Amino acid sequence: MKSTFDLQNPWRGPGYNFPKEKYIQRNIFDRLLDDLNQKEITVVVGSRQAGKTFLMKKMIERLITEESIDPRQIFYFNFDAFNLIDLINNDRDFLDFIKYYGSPEKTSYIFLDEAQRVSEIGLLLKRYYDLGGNLKFIVSGSSSLQIKGQVKETLTGRKHLFELYPITFREFLQYKGIETHEELTRIIRFESDRYQYLMEEFVLFGGYPGVVKLDGADNKIRLLKEIYQSYVQKDISDFLKIEDIGGFNRMVQFLAHQTGGLCKINEMAKNIRLSRHFVEKYLFALDETYVMSFIRPYFVNLGKAIIKTPKVYFCDTGIRNAVFGQFESLDKRPDTGALVENFVFSELVKSIDRDYLWFYRTVTGSEIDFLFVNGDDIIPIEVKYAITRQKIVPKVYNTFIKHVGIKKAVIVTKDYLHEERRGNLKVLFRPAWSVYNLNMEFEKIT
Incomplete structure (x- = not known):
């Protein structure tokens, strides 16, 4: 057990130097660092290979190299090594271990990676937290079903929860050395082709850090398939003990072909030859493991939305394309509109709380793709990727305005940048590659 711990904590050895390598800077990182100063348990959940382990080790590096924390104060446990699970399950042995190999008079930073492998992890953390003392826990898990479920019930008031998705398009651009604070008018004049090219790469292969760092389409596709197969x-x-893997894969493939469509459970069950019970079970698993996400229809009476049909999207377009089996360029595929719509969704859900995100649909089937809703402030967002330099405002906006007063609307186009007023409504036409900038519009009303 000690040998496993030593292998996982090389910075405790003499003369250790942290590796110097180009890495993707994550916007969430500074928030995680700030949380190290709080006594509450830091909990990071997200999809497999989204970068949780990397962020933990970057936090450790920062503590040692910039905060001058003694390496003996830092304990990293990755529970993929099952022999470490027995240690944390035994209160006395675990606390004695921390005391003996640590610095008891100072704060011990205890990083627990792949914590979903520890049964009753929520109760364990509650016990350790309630004991008091100089223990700061940072916990991550690839499967949020157990982590989120347990910490929600047992760690009320004792934890801060952070959700980690694959990287955003802004983070992708920054990794590529692209300035993301340039005025859009300057970009559209001089560099729109470059941004469009990079957006297409991102839409096709997604934002998993390992995929982003690889060169060559074949290598990226191979890793995406491996990520999905490892997830399954x-x-x-x-972990979830789902036995009908064939049925599960059929459903995921069906959803890949229905990206952005209504999630009609009975219809889906019939098409993929599964019972409604299993469809609901698999959908829940996909949502909780950050592979797919759902948004609800918006009504003036929000209570109605609970019983209405949601729309479904993939959290990462690269995984969607791997399941779909299609990596052709955007100008050569029949599903370009749906794929770009999914890209816009994934960027929105990475940047804002899902509770703010809805869609609007009339009884006749007219639809607004997304609504950003914060109290009485609402911004509709419609993806019209085929639009190039045309001032086309969807008719459904007029219907929506009659029911809900709005001051601003966004239409995502292929390459058109424009603003205009229509009465009291300000309409923003934005190229799809500029979606990374949309959260600035939301921040103005939050």
């Missing part, structure tokens, strides 16, 4: 094996089969 480790999260769906081994």
Whole structure:
């Protein structure tokens, strides 16, 4: 056990130097660092290979190299090594271990990675937290089903929860050395082709850090397939004990072909030859493991939305394309509109709380793709990727305005940048590659 711990904590050895390498800077990182100063348990959840382990080790590096924390104060446990699970499950042994190999008079920073492998992890953390003392826990898990479920019930008032998605398009651009604070008018004049090219790469292969760092389409596709297969094996089969993997994969493939469509459970069950019970079970698993996400229709009476049909999207377009089996360029595929709409959704859900995100649909089927809703302030967002330099405002906006007063609307186009007023309504036409800038519009009303 000690040998496993030593291997996982090389910075405790003499003369250790942290590796110097180009890495993707994550916007969430500074928030995580700030949380190290809080006594509450820091909980990071997200999809497999989204970068949780990397962020933990970057936090450790920052503590040692910039905060001058003694390496003996830092304990990293990755529970993929099952022999470490027995240690944390035994209160006395675990606390004695921390005391013996640590610096008892100072804060011990205890990083627990892949914590979903520890049964009753929520109760364990509650016990350790309630004991008091100089213990700061940072916990991560690839499967949020157990982590979120347990910490929600047992760690009320004792934790801060952070959700980690694959990287945003802004983070992708910054990794590529692209300035993301340039005026859009300057970009559209001089560099729109470059941004469009990078957006297409991102839409096709997504934002998983390992995929982003690879060169060559074949290598990216191979890793995306491995990520999905690992997810099915480790999260769906081994951890969630779902036995009908064939049925699960059929449903995911069906959803890949229905991206952005209404999630009609009975219709889906019939098409993929599964019972409603299993469809609902699999949808819940996909949502809780950050592979897919759902948004609800907006009504003036929000209570009605609970019983209405949601829309479904993938959290990462690269995984969607791997399941779909299609990596052709955007100008050569029949599903470009749906794919770009999914890209816009994934960028929105990475930047704002899902509770702010809705869609609007009339009884006749007219639809606004997304609504950003914060109290009485609402911004509709419609994806019209085929639009190039045309001032087309969807008719459904007029219907929506009659029911809900709005001051601003966004239409996402292929390459058109424009603003205009229509009465009291300000309409923003924005190229899809500028979606990384949309959250600034939301921040103005939050």
